[in-house]
Amino acid sequence: MSSVDQSPTSVSETSVLAPAVSDTAAPLLRVTNLRVSTGTADLVRGVSLEVHRRGSLGIVGESGSGKSLTCRSILGILPPGLTVADGDISFDGINLTDLSYNDWLPLRGNRIAAVFQDPSSYLNPSISVGKQLVEVLRVKSGLRRRAAYTRAIELFVSMGLRNPEVVFWQYPFELSGGMLQRVLIAVALSGDPDLLIADEATTALDVTVQAEVLDVLSDLKQSRDLALILVSHDLAVVAQVCDSVIVMKDGEIVEAGPTSEVLRNPQHPYTQLLVKNHARYGIEKYLDDDLVVDLPEAVFADV
Amino acid sequence: MSDSLLSVRDLRVSLGSGRKRTRVLHGVDARVDAGEIVGLIGETGSGKTTLARSILGLNKFDSGTVRLAANAHSTDSSIDNSGSTDIGSLSPRALRAFRRAGDMQYVFQDPLQSLDPDLTVFASIAEGLQVRATRTFAARGEVGATRQSLRARVENALDLVGLPTSLADRVPGDLSGGQRQRVAIARAMILEPRLLICDEPVSALDATNRIAMLELLSSLRYSRPGIGLLFISHDLGSVAGITDRILVLYRGVVVEEGTTAEILRAPKHPYTQLLVGSAPTLTGGESDRERRRELRVLLAATE
Amino acid sequence: MFRAALRQPIGAISATILLAVVLLAIIGPIVAPFDPLAGDVKLILAGPSAEHWLGTDALGRDVLSRLLAGSPLSLLSAVEAVAIGLLLGVIPGLLSVYLGRTFEWVTLRLMDSLITLPFLVFAIAMTALLGNGLHQAMFAVGILVSPGFYRVTRSAALAAASSQYVEAARLVGASPWWVLRTHLWRKVAPAVAVSTAGTLGAGLVIVSSLTFLGIGVEPPEPTWGGMLATDLGYLYQRPYGPFIPALLIMITVGALNGLADALRDATGIPRTKTTRAIRPRRAPRIPTERSTVDVQR
Numbered sequence: 072m073s074s075v076d077q078s079p080t081s082v083s084e085t086s087v088l089a090p091a092v093s094d095t096a097a098p099l100l101r102v103t104n105l106r107v108s109t110g111t112a113d114l115v116r117g118v119s120l121e122v123h124r125r126g127s128l129g130i131v132g133e134s135g136s137g138k139s140l141t142c143r144s145i146l147g148i149l150p151p152g153l154t155v156a157d158g159d160i161s162f163d164g165i166n167l168t169d170l171s172y173n174d175w176l177p178l179r180g181n182r183i184a185a186v187f188q189d190p191s192s193y194l195n196p197s198i199s200v201g202k203q204l205v206e207v208l209r210v211k212s213g214l215r216r217r218a219a220y221t222r223a224i225e226l227f228v229s230m231g232l233r234n235p236e237v238v239f240w241q242y243p244f245e246l247s248g249g250m251l252q253r254v255l256i257a258v259a260l261s262g263d264p265d266l267l268i269a270d271e272a273t274t275a276l277d278v279t280v281q282a283e284v285l286d287v288l289s290d291l292k293q294s295r296d297l298a299l300i301l302v303s304h305d306l307a308v309v310a311q312v313c314d315s316v317i318v319m320k321d322g323e324i325v326e327a328g329p330t331s332e333v334l335r336n337p338q339h340p341y342t343q344l345l346v347k348n349h350a351r352y353g354i355e356k357y358l359d360d361d362l363v364v365d366l367p368e369a370v371f372a373d374v
Numbered sequence: 375m376s377d378s379l380l381s382v383r384d385l386r387v388s389l390g391s392g393r394k395r396t397r398v399l400h401g402v403d404a405r406v407d408a409g410e411i412v413g414l415i416g417e418t419g420s421g422k423t424t425l426a427r428s429i430l431g432l433n434k435f436d437s438g439t440v441r442l443a444a445n446a447h448s449t450d451s452s453i454d455n456s457g458s459t460d461i462g463s464l465s466p467r468a469l470r471a472f473r474r475a476g477d478m479q480y481v482f483q484d485p486l487q488s489l490d491p492d493l494t495v496f497a498s499i500a501e502g503l504q505v506r507a508t509r510t511f512a513a514r515g516e517v518g519a520t521r522q523s524l525r526a527r528v529e530n531a532l533d534l535v536g537l538p539t540s541l542a543d544r545v546p547g548d549l550s551g552g553q554r555q556r557v558a559i560a561r562a563m564i565l566e567p568r569l570l571i572c573d574e575p576v577s578a579l580d581a582t583n584r585i586a587m588l589e590l591l592s593s594l595r596y597s598r599p600g601i602g603l604l605f606i607s608h609d610l611g612s613v614a615g616i617t618d619r620i621l622v623l624y625r626g627v628v629v630e631e632g633t634t635a636e637i638l639r640a641p642k643h644p645y646t647q648l649l650v651g652s653a654p655t656l657t658g659g660e661s662d663r664e665r666r667r668e669l670r671v672l673l674a675a676t677e
Numbered sequence: 678m679f680r681a682a683l684r685q686p687i688g689a690i691s692a693t694i695l696l697a698v699v700l701l702a703i704i705g706p707i708v709a710p711f712d713p714l715a716g717d718v719k720l721i722l723a724g725p726s727a728e729h730w731l732g733t734d735a736l737g738r739d740v741l742s743r744l745l746a747g748s749p750l751s752l753l754s755a756v757e758a759v760a761i762g763l764l765l766g767v768i769p770g771l772l773s774v775y776l777g778r779t780f781e782w783v784t785l786r787l788m789d790s791l792i793t794l795p796f797l798v799f800a801i802a803m804t805a806l807l808g809n810g811l812h813q814a815m816f817a818v819g820i821l822v823s824p825g826f827y828r829v830t831r832s833a834a835l836a837a838a839s840s841q842y843v844e845a846a847r848l849v850g851a852s853p854w855w856v857l858r859t860h861l862w863r864k865v866a867p868a869v870a871v872s873t874a875g876t877l878g879a880g881l882v883i884v885s886s887l888t889f890l891g892i893g894v895e896p897p898e899p900t901w902g903g904m905l906a907t908d909l910g911y912l913y914q915r916p917y918g919p920f921i922p923a924l925l926i927m928i929t930v931g932a933l934n935g936l937a938d939a940l941r942d943a944t945g946i947p948r949t950k951t952t953r954a955i956r957p958r959r960a961p962r963i964p965t966e967r968s969t970v971d972v973q974r
Contacts, residue, residue, distance in 0.1 A: 133582055133583075277608040278417075278608055278610065278654075279649060279652045280417070282651070282652035283652075304580035304581050305654060307654035307655055311654050344582070346656065348582075348584075348585045351585075351615065353615060353653075353655065354650070355656060355657075357635055358639070358655065430848060432844070473848055475850075476850075482841050482844075488841040488845050490859075492864075493860075498842075501845075502849035505849050
């Protein structure tokens with residue numbers, strides 16, 4: 072990647088900024104001190120992050136860490152009962168925290184898009200997948216029927232789906248998880264968004280298919296000038312695609328930085344645990360890897 | 375081999391009826407020896423679930439054999455001259471007797487579905503013993519139709535999987551996913567099986583819970599010496615940390631087999647290479663992506 | 678299950694009413710102030726008075742006594758029909774899950790044909806065939822309500838029988854009987870309970886209709902439906918007459934339906950699989966291969 076902008080990485084428990092890693096100066100998305108609360112309890116506290124155009128940010132954490140809630144705050148789709156109690160979310164100068172439903176319409180789908188975990192629950196089982204994509208194209212991008220069809224086929228091709236004309240007419244139950252997820256990414260990209268959020272998008276997929284989808288996402292960073300936020304419980308998944316990473320635990324950011332640095336020199340015990348677990352139980356120990364050599368001794372105390 | 379604990383020879387299985395009948399396994403050979411941990415890796419559609427179900431006697435096979443080595447305690451009715459039990463040839467009654475003996479146990483993938491929501495943890499774990507007791511007087515004596523000895527054995531099983539005995543009176547709905555998974559293992563282990571088959575033991579858990587589960591499974595070798603463990607998974611990386619040997623199943627055929635180190639360091643078959651290349655590592659990079667692309671093209675050409 | 682139903686207001690009210698009705702049926706004939714069959718010719722169609730709380734009918738018989746005396750017959754007949762329905766419905770329903778395709782097909786088609794038959798016509802035909810008695814009529818009704826129980830039992834049993842915990846039980850060598858006792862029963866009973874309550878209500882209406890038509894009971898035996906019929910003949914003289922047995926029938930049937938609703942609400946909370954949309958997103962999921970479930974093995 073190009074110039075690594077080393078903004079100060081203070082590893083305090085409450086406010087950590089992910090350093091900017093990209094070509095343009097101002098971040099596309101900036102979250103400052105986000106606090107999501109149920110009224111009685113804070114589920115997300117003091118979360119700050121930045122994503123630049125063409126940048127890719129990974130958010131790692133287990134269930135309950137607040138990573139999904141953070142994404143949902145950015146998209147404005149927090150579950151009922153939860154609100155953004157504090158903090159700012161700024162997207163290309165627009166403040167996302169107090170937008171009305173109508174204000175969101177030109178943003179969601181067109182400028183900020185998302186894919187989630189279980190692809191089949193996001194598709195109507197009784198309509199062919201191609202027609203569902205066409206529907207989005209016609210509604211959001213205002214394309215006419217034939218233009219929408221052509222564009223849908225183009226999108227399928229760019230997702231690496233073989234025989235896109237055949238896939239167009241297939242129903243969700245006829246397609247595998249990986250293909251469905253790629254259809255959904257196509258839907259997400261149909262509005263030519265600036266930011267794509269993938270929340271555990273590959274968790275439910277077979278590992279070979281996961282790799283394929285992650286490869287697609289990687290390619291997108293370059294080919295489409297897209298900013299990407301990838302959320303996963305697996306540090307390695309994030310390591311495949313993202314330039315910078317934040318690690319969340321119990322609603323707070325515990326570590327942040329460029330991916331290679333965080334992996335090479337994890338500061339927080341939780342991150343160290345994640346890395347160590349990979350070293351001990353992952354396949355890295357069988358592969359001749361520089362990583363294994365570079366980790367500080369302490370991490371390997373009992374491997 | 376007559377020394378193997380489990381030996382599967384040239385297994386061919388078809389599923390579906392009438393015109394929709396398709397062959398899923400095309401002559402599978404596999405073996406698990408006492409005391410070893412074997413990983414069976416295959417993606418959705420590879421036939422791994424069918425293979426597991428056939429080993430358990432839940433499917434009829436077209437041809438081939440599945441044999442479990444007998445030991446001094448095996449019920450006489452099921453052993454044939456080769457000194458092992460041929461699962462495929464057992465009558466329903468003999469199969470039931472064989473299952474009551476508990477030599478071969480199975481841990482389902484999703485404990486939310488495999489534990490009766492209306493039964494307490496105690497009842498679910500004790501079920502196998504109680505079923506045994508309804509038949510054999512000896513078993514009744516062994517179990518002691520007394521609640522105390524049953525209770526004691528259930529508590530031992532909970533101990534074995536690292537759960538507090540206070541959970542015995544809860545229902546599955548009150549437990550976390552990781553705890554439920556452990557209950558499912560306790561249910562299998564209480565019958566003191568010689569072969570334990572686990573379906574996707576860690577796939578439904580997030581990163582930190584996975585490690586705990588892998589450690590538990592690997593510790594079973596010490597708490598139950600001689601036990602053979604067969605893990606079925608779609609993700610090589612998730613079980614490679616503890617397996618001794620790996621079998622790769624692709625489209626109903628075992629395409630490669632070897633020790634974990636052999637498979638990971640020098641995979642021969644393109645699919646195995648793709649599997650190894652797809653497992654997310656902390657240092658995945660562009661070169662891996664290229665290689666994966668090549669392999670996918672190669673595999674697609676063989677369809 | 679019952680406790681949960683009683684905790685709901687409608688359940689509590691319905692249960693109280695039903696308790697009162699049952700009490701009525703038990704002690705009614707004993708506490709009836711007058712002989713229900715004896716009429717005082719001097720007091721025909723009298724209005725309510727201190728002596729005759731609900732007045733007298735066309736033959737001078739005390740209406741209250743007749744009502745009390747008629748309770749056991751009406752209620753027991755309904756219970757009889759439902760009992761027969763349960764026997765003929767629940768058992769084949771459970772067996773259809775285990776005894777193979779042929780049995781399943783045969784019972785399904787049998788039940789389908791029974792559903793097409795109209796209750797009253799069939800009941801009347803049965804009494805013509807077997808003799809004019811309430812038992813014969815209720816036997817016919819019992820046969821006709823059994824498909825409802827069959828379907829309810831079968832669908833609950835089928836859902837449970839193809840579940841993984843039943844498969845897990847089979848894998849430790851459990852017999853179908855064990856599976857039924859330990860796992861299926863708990864899933865089937867709530868559905869059957871709801872059905873029973875509702876069918877009792879329907880059964881009571883049918884008994885009343887039959888006795889209204891004069892089927893199955895020879896006068897002067899008192900029944901609620903029969904009283905309704907005779908009262909209609911004297912509407913001019915005693916306009917409020919039919920209301921009394923009708924009200925009693927309505928209250929009882931209403932209470933039974935209320936109980937059925939309460940039971941259904943009490944058991945409707947999903948304790949098995951929650952749908953994906955509302956299951957808390959704790960753990961990532963993976964696709965599972967679908968394979969046929971062979972119930973026999």
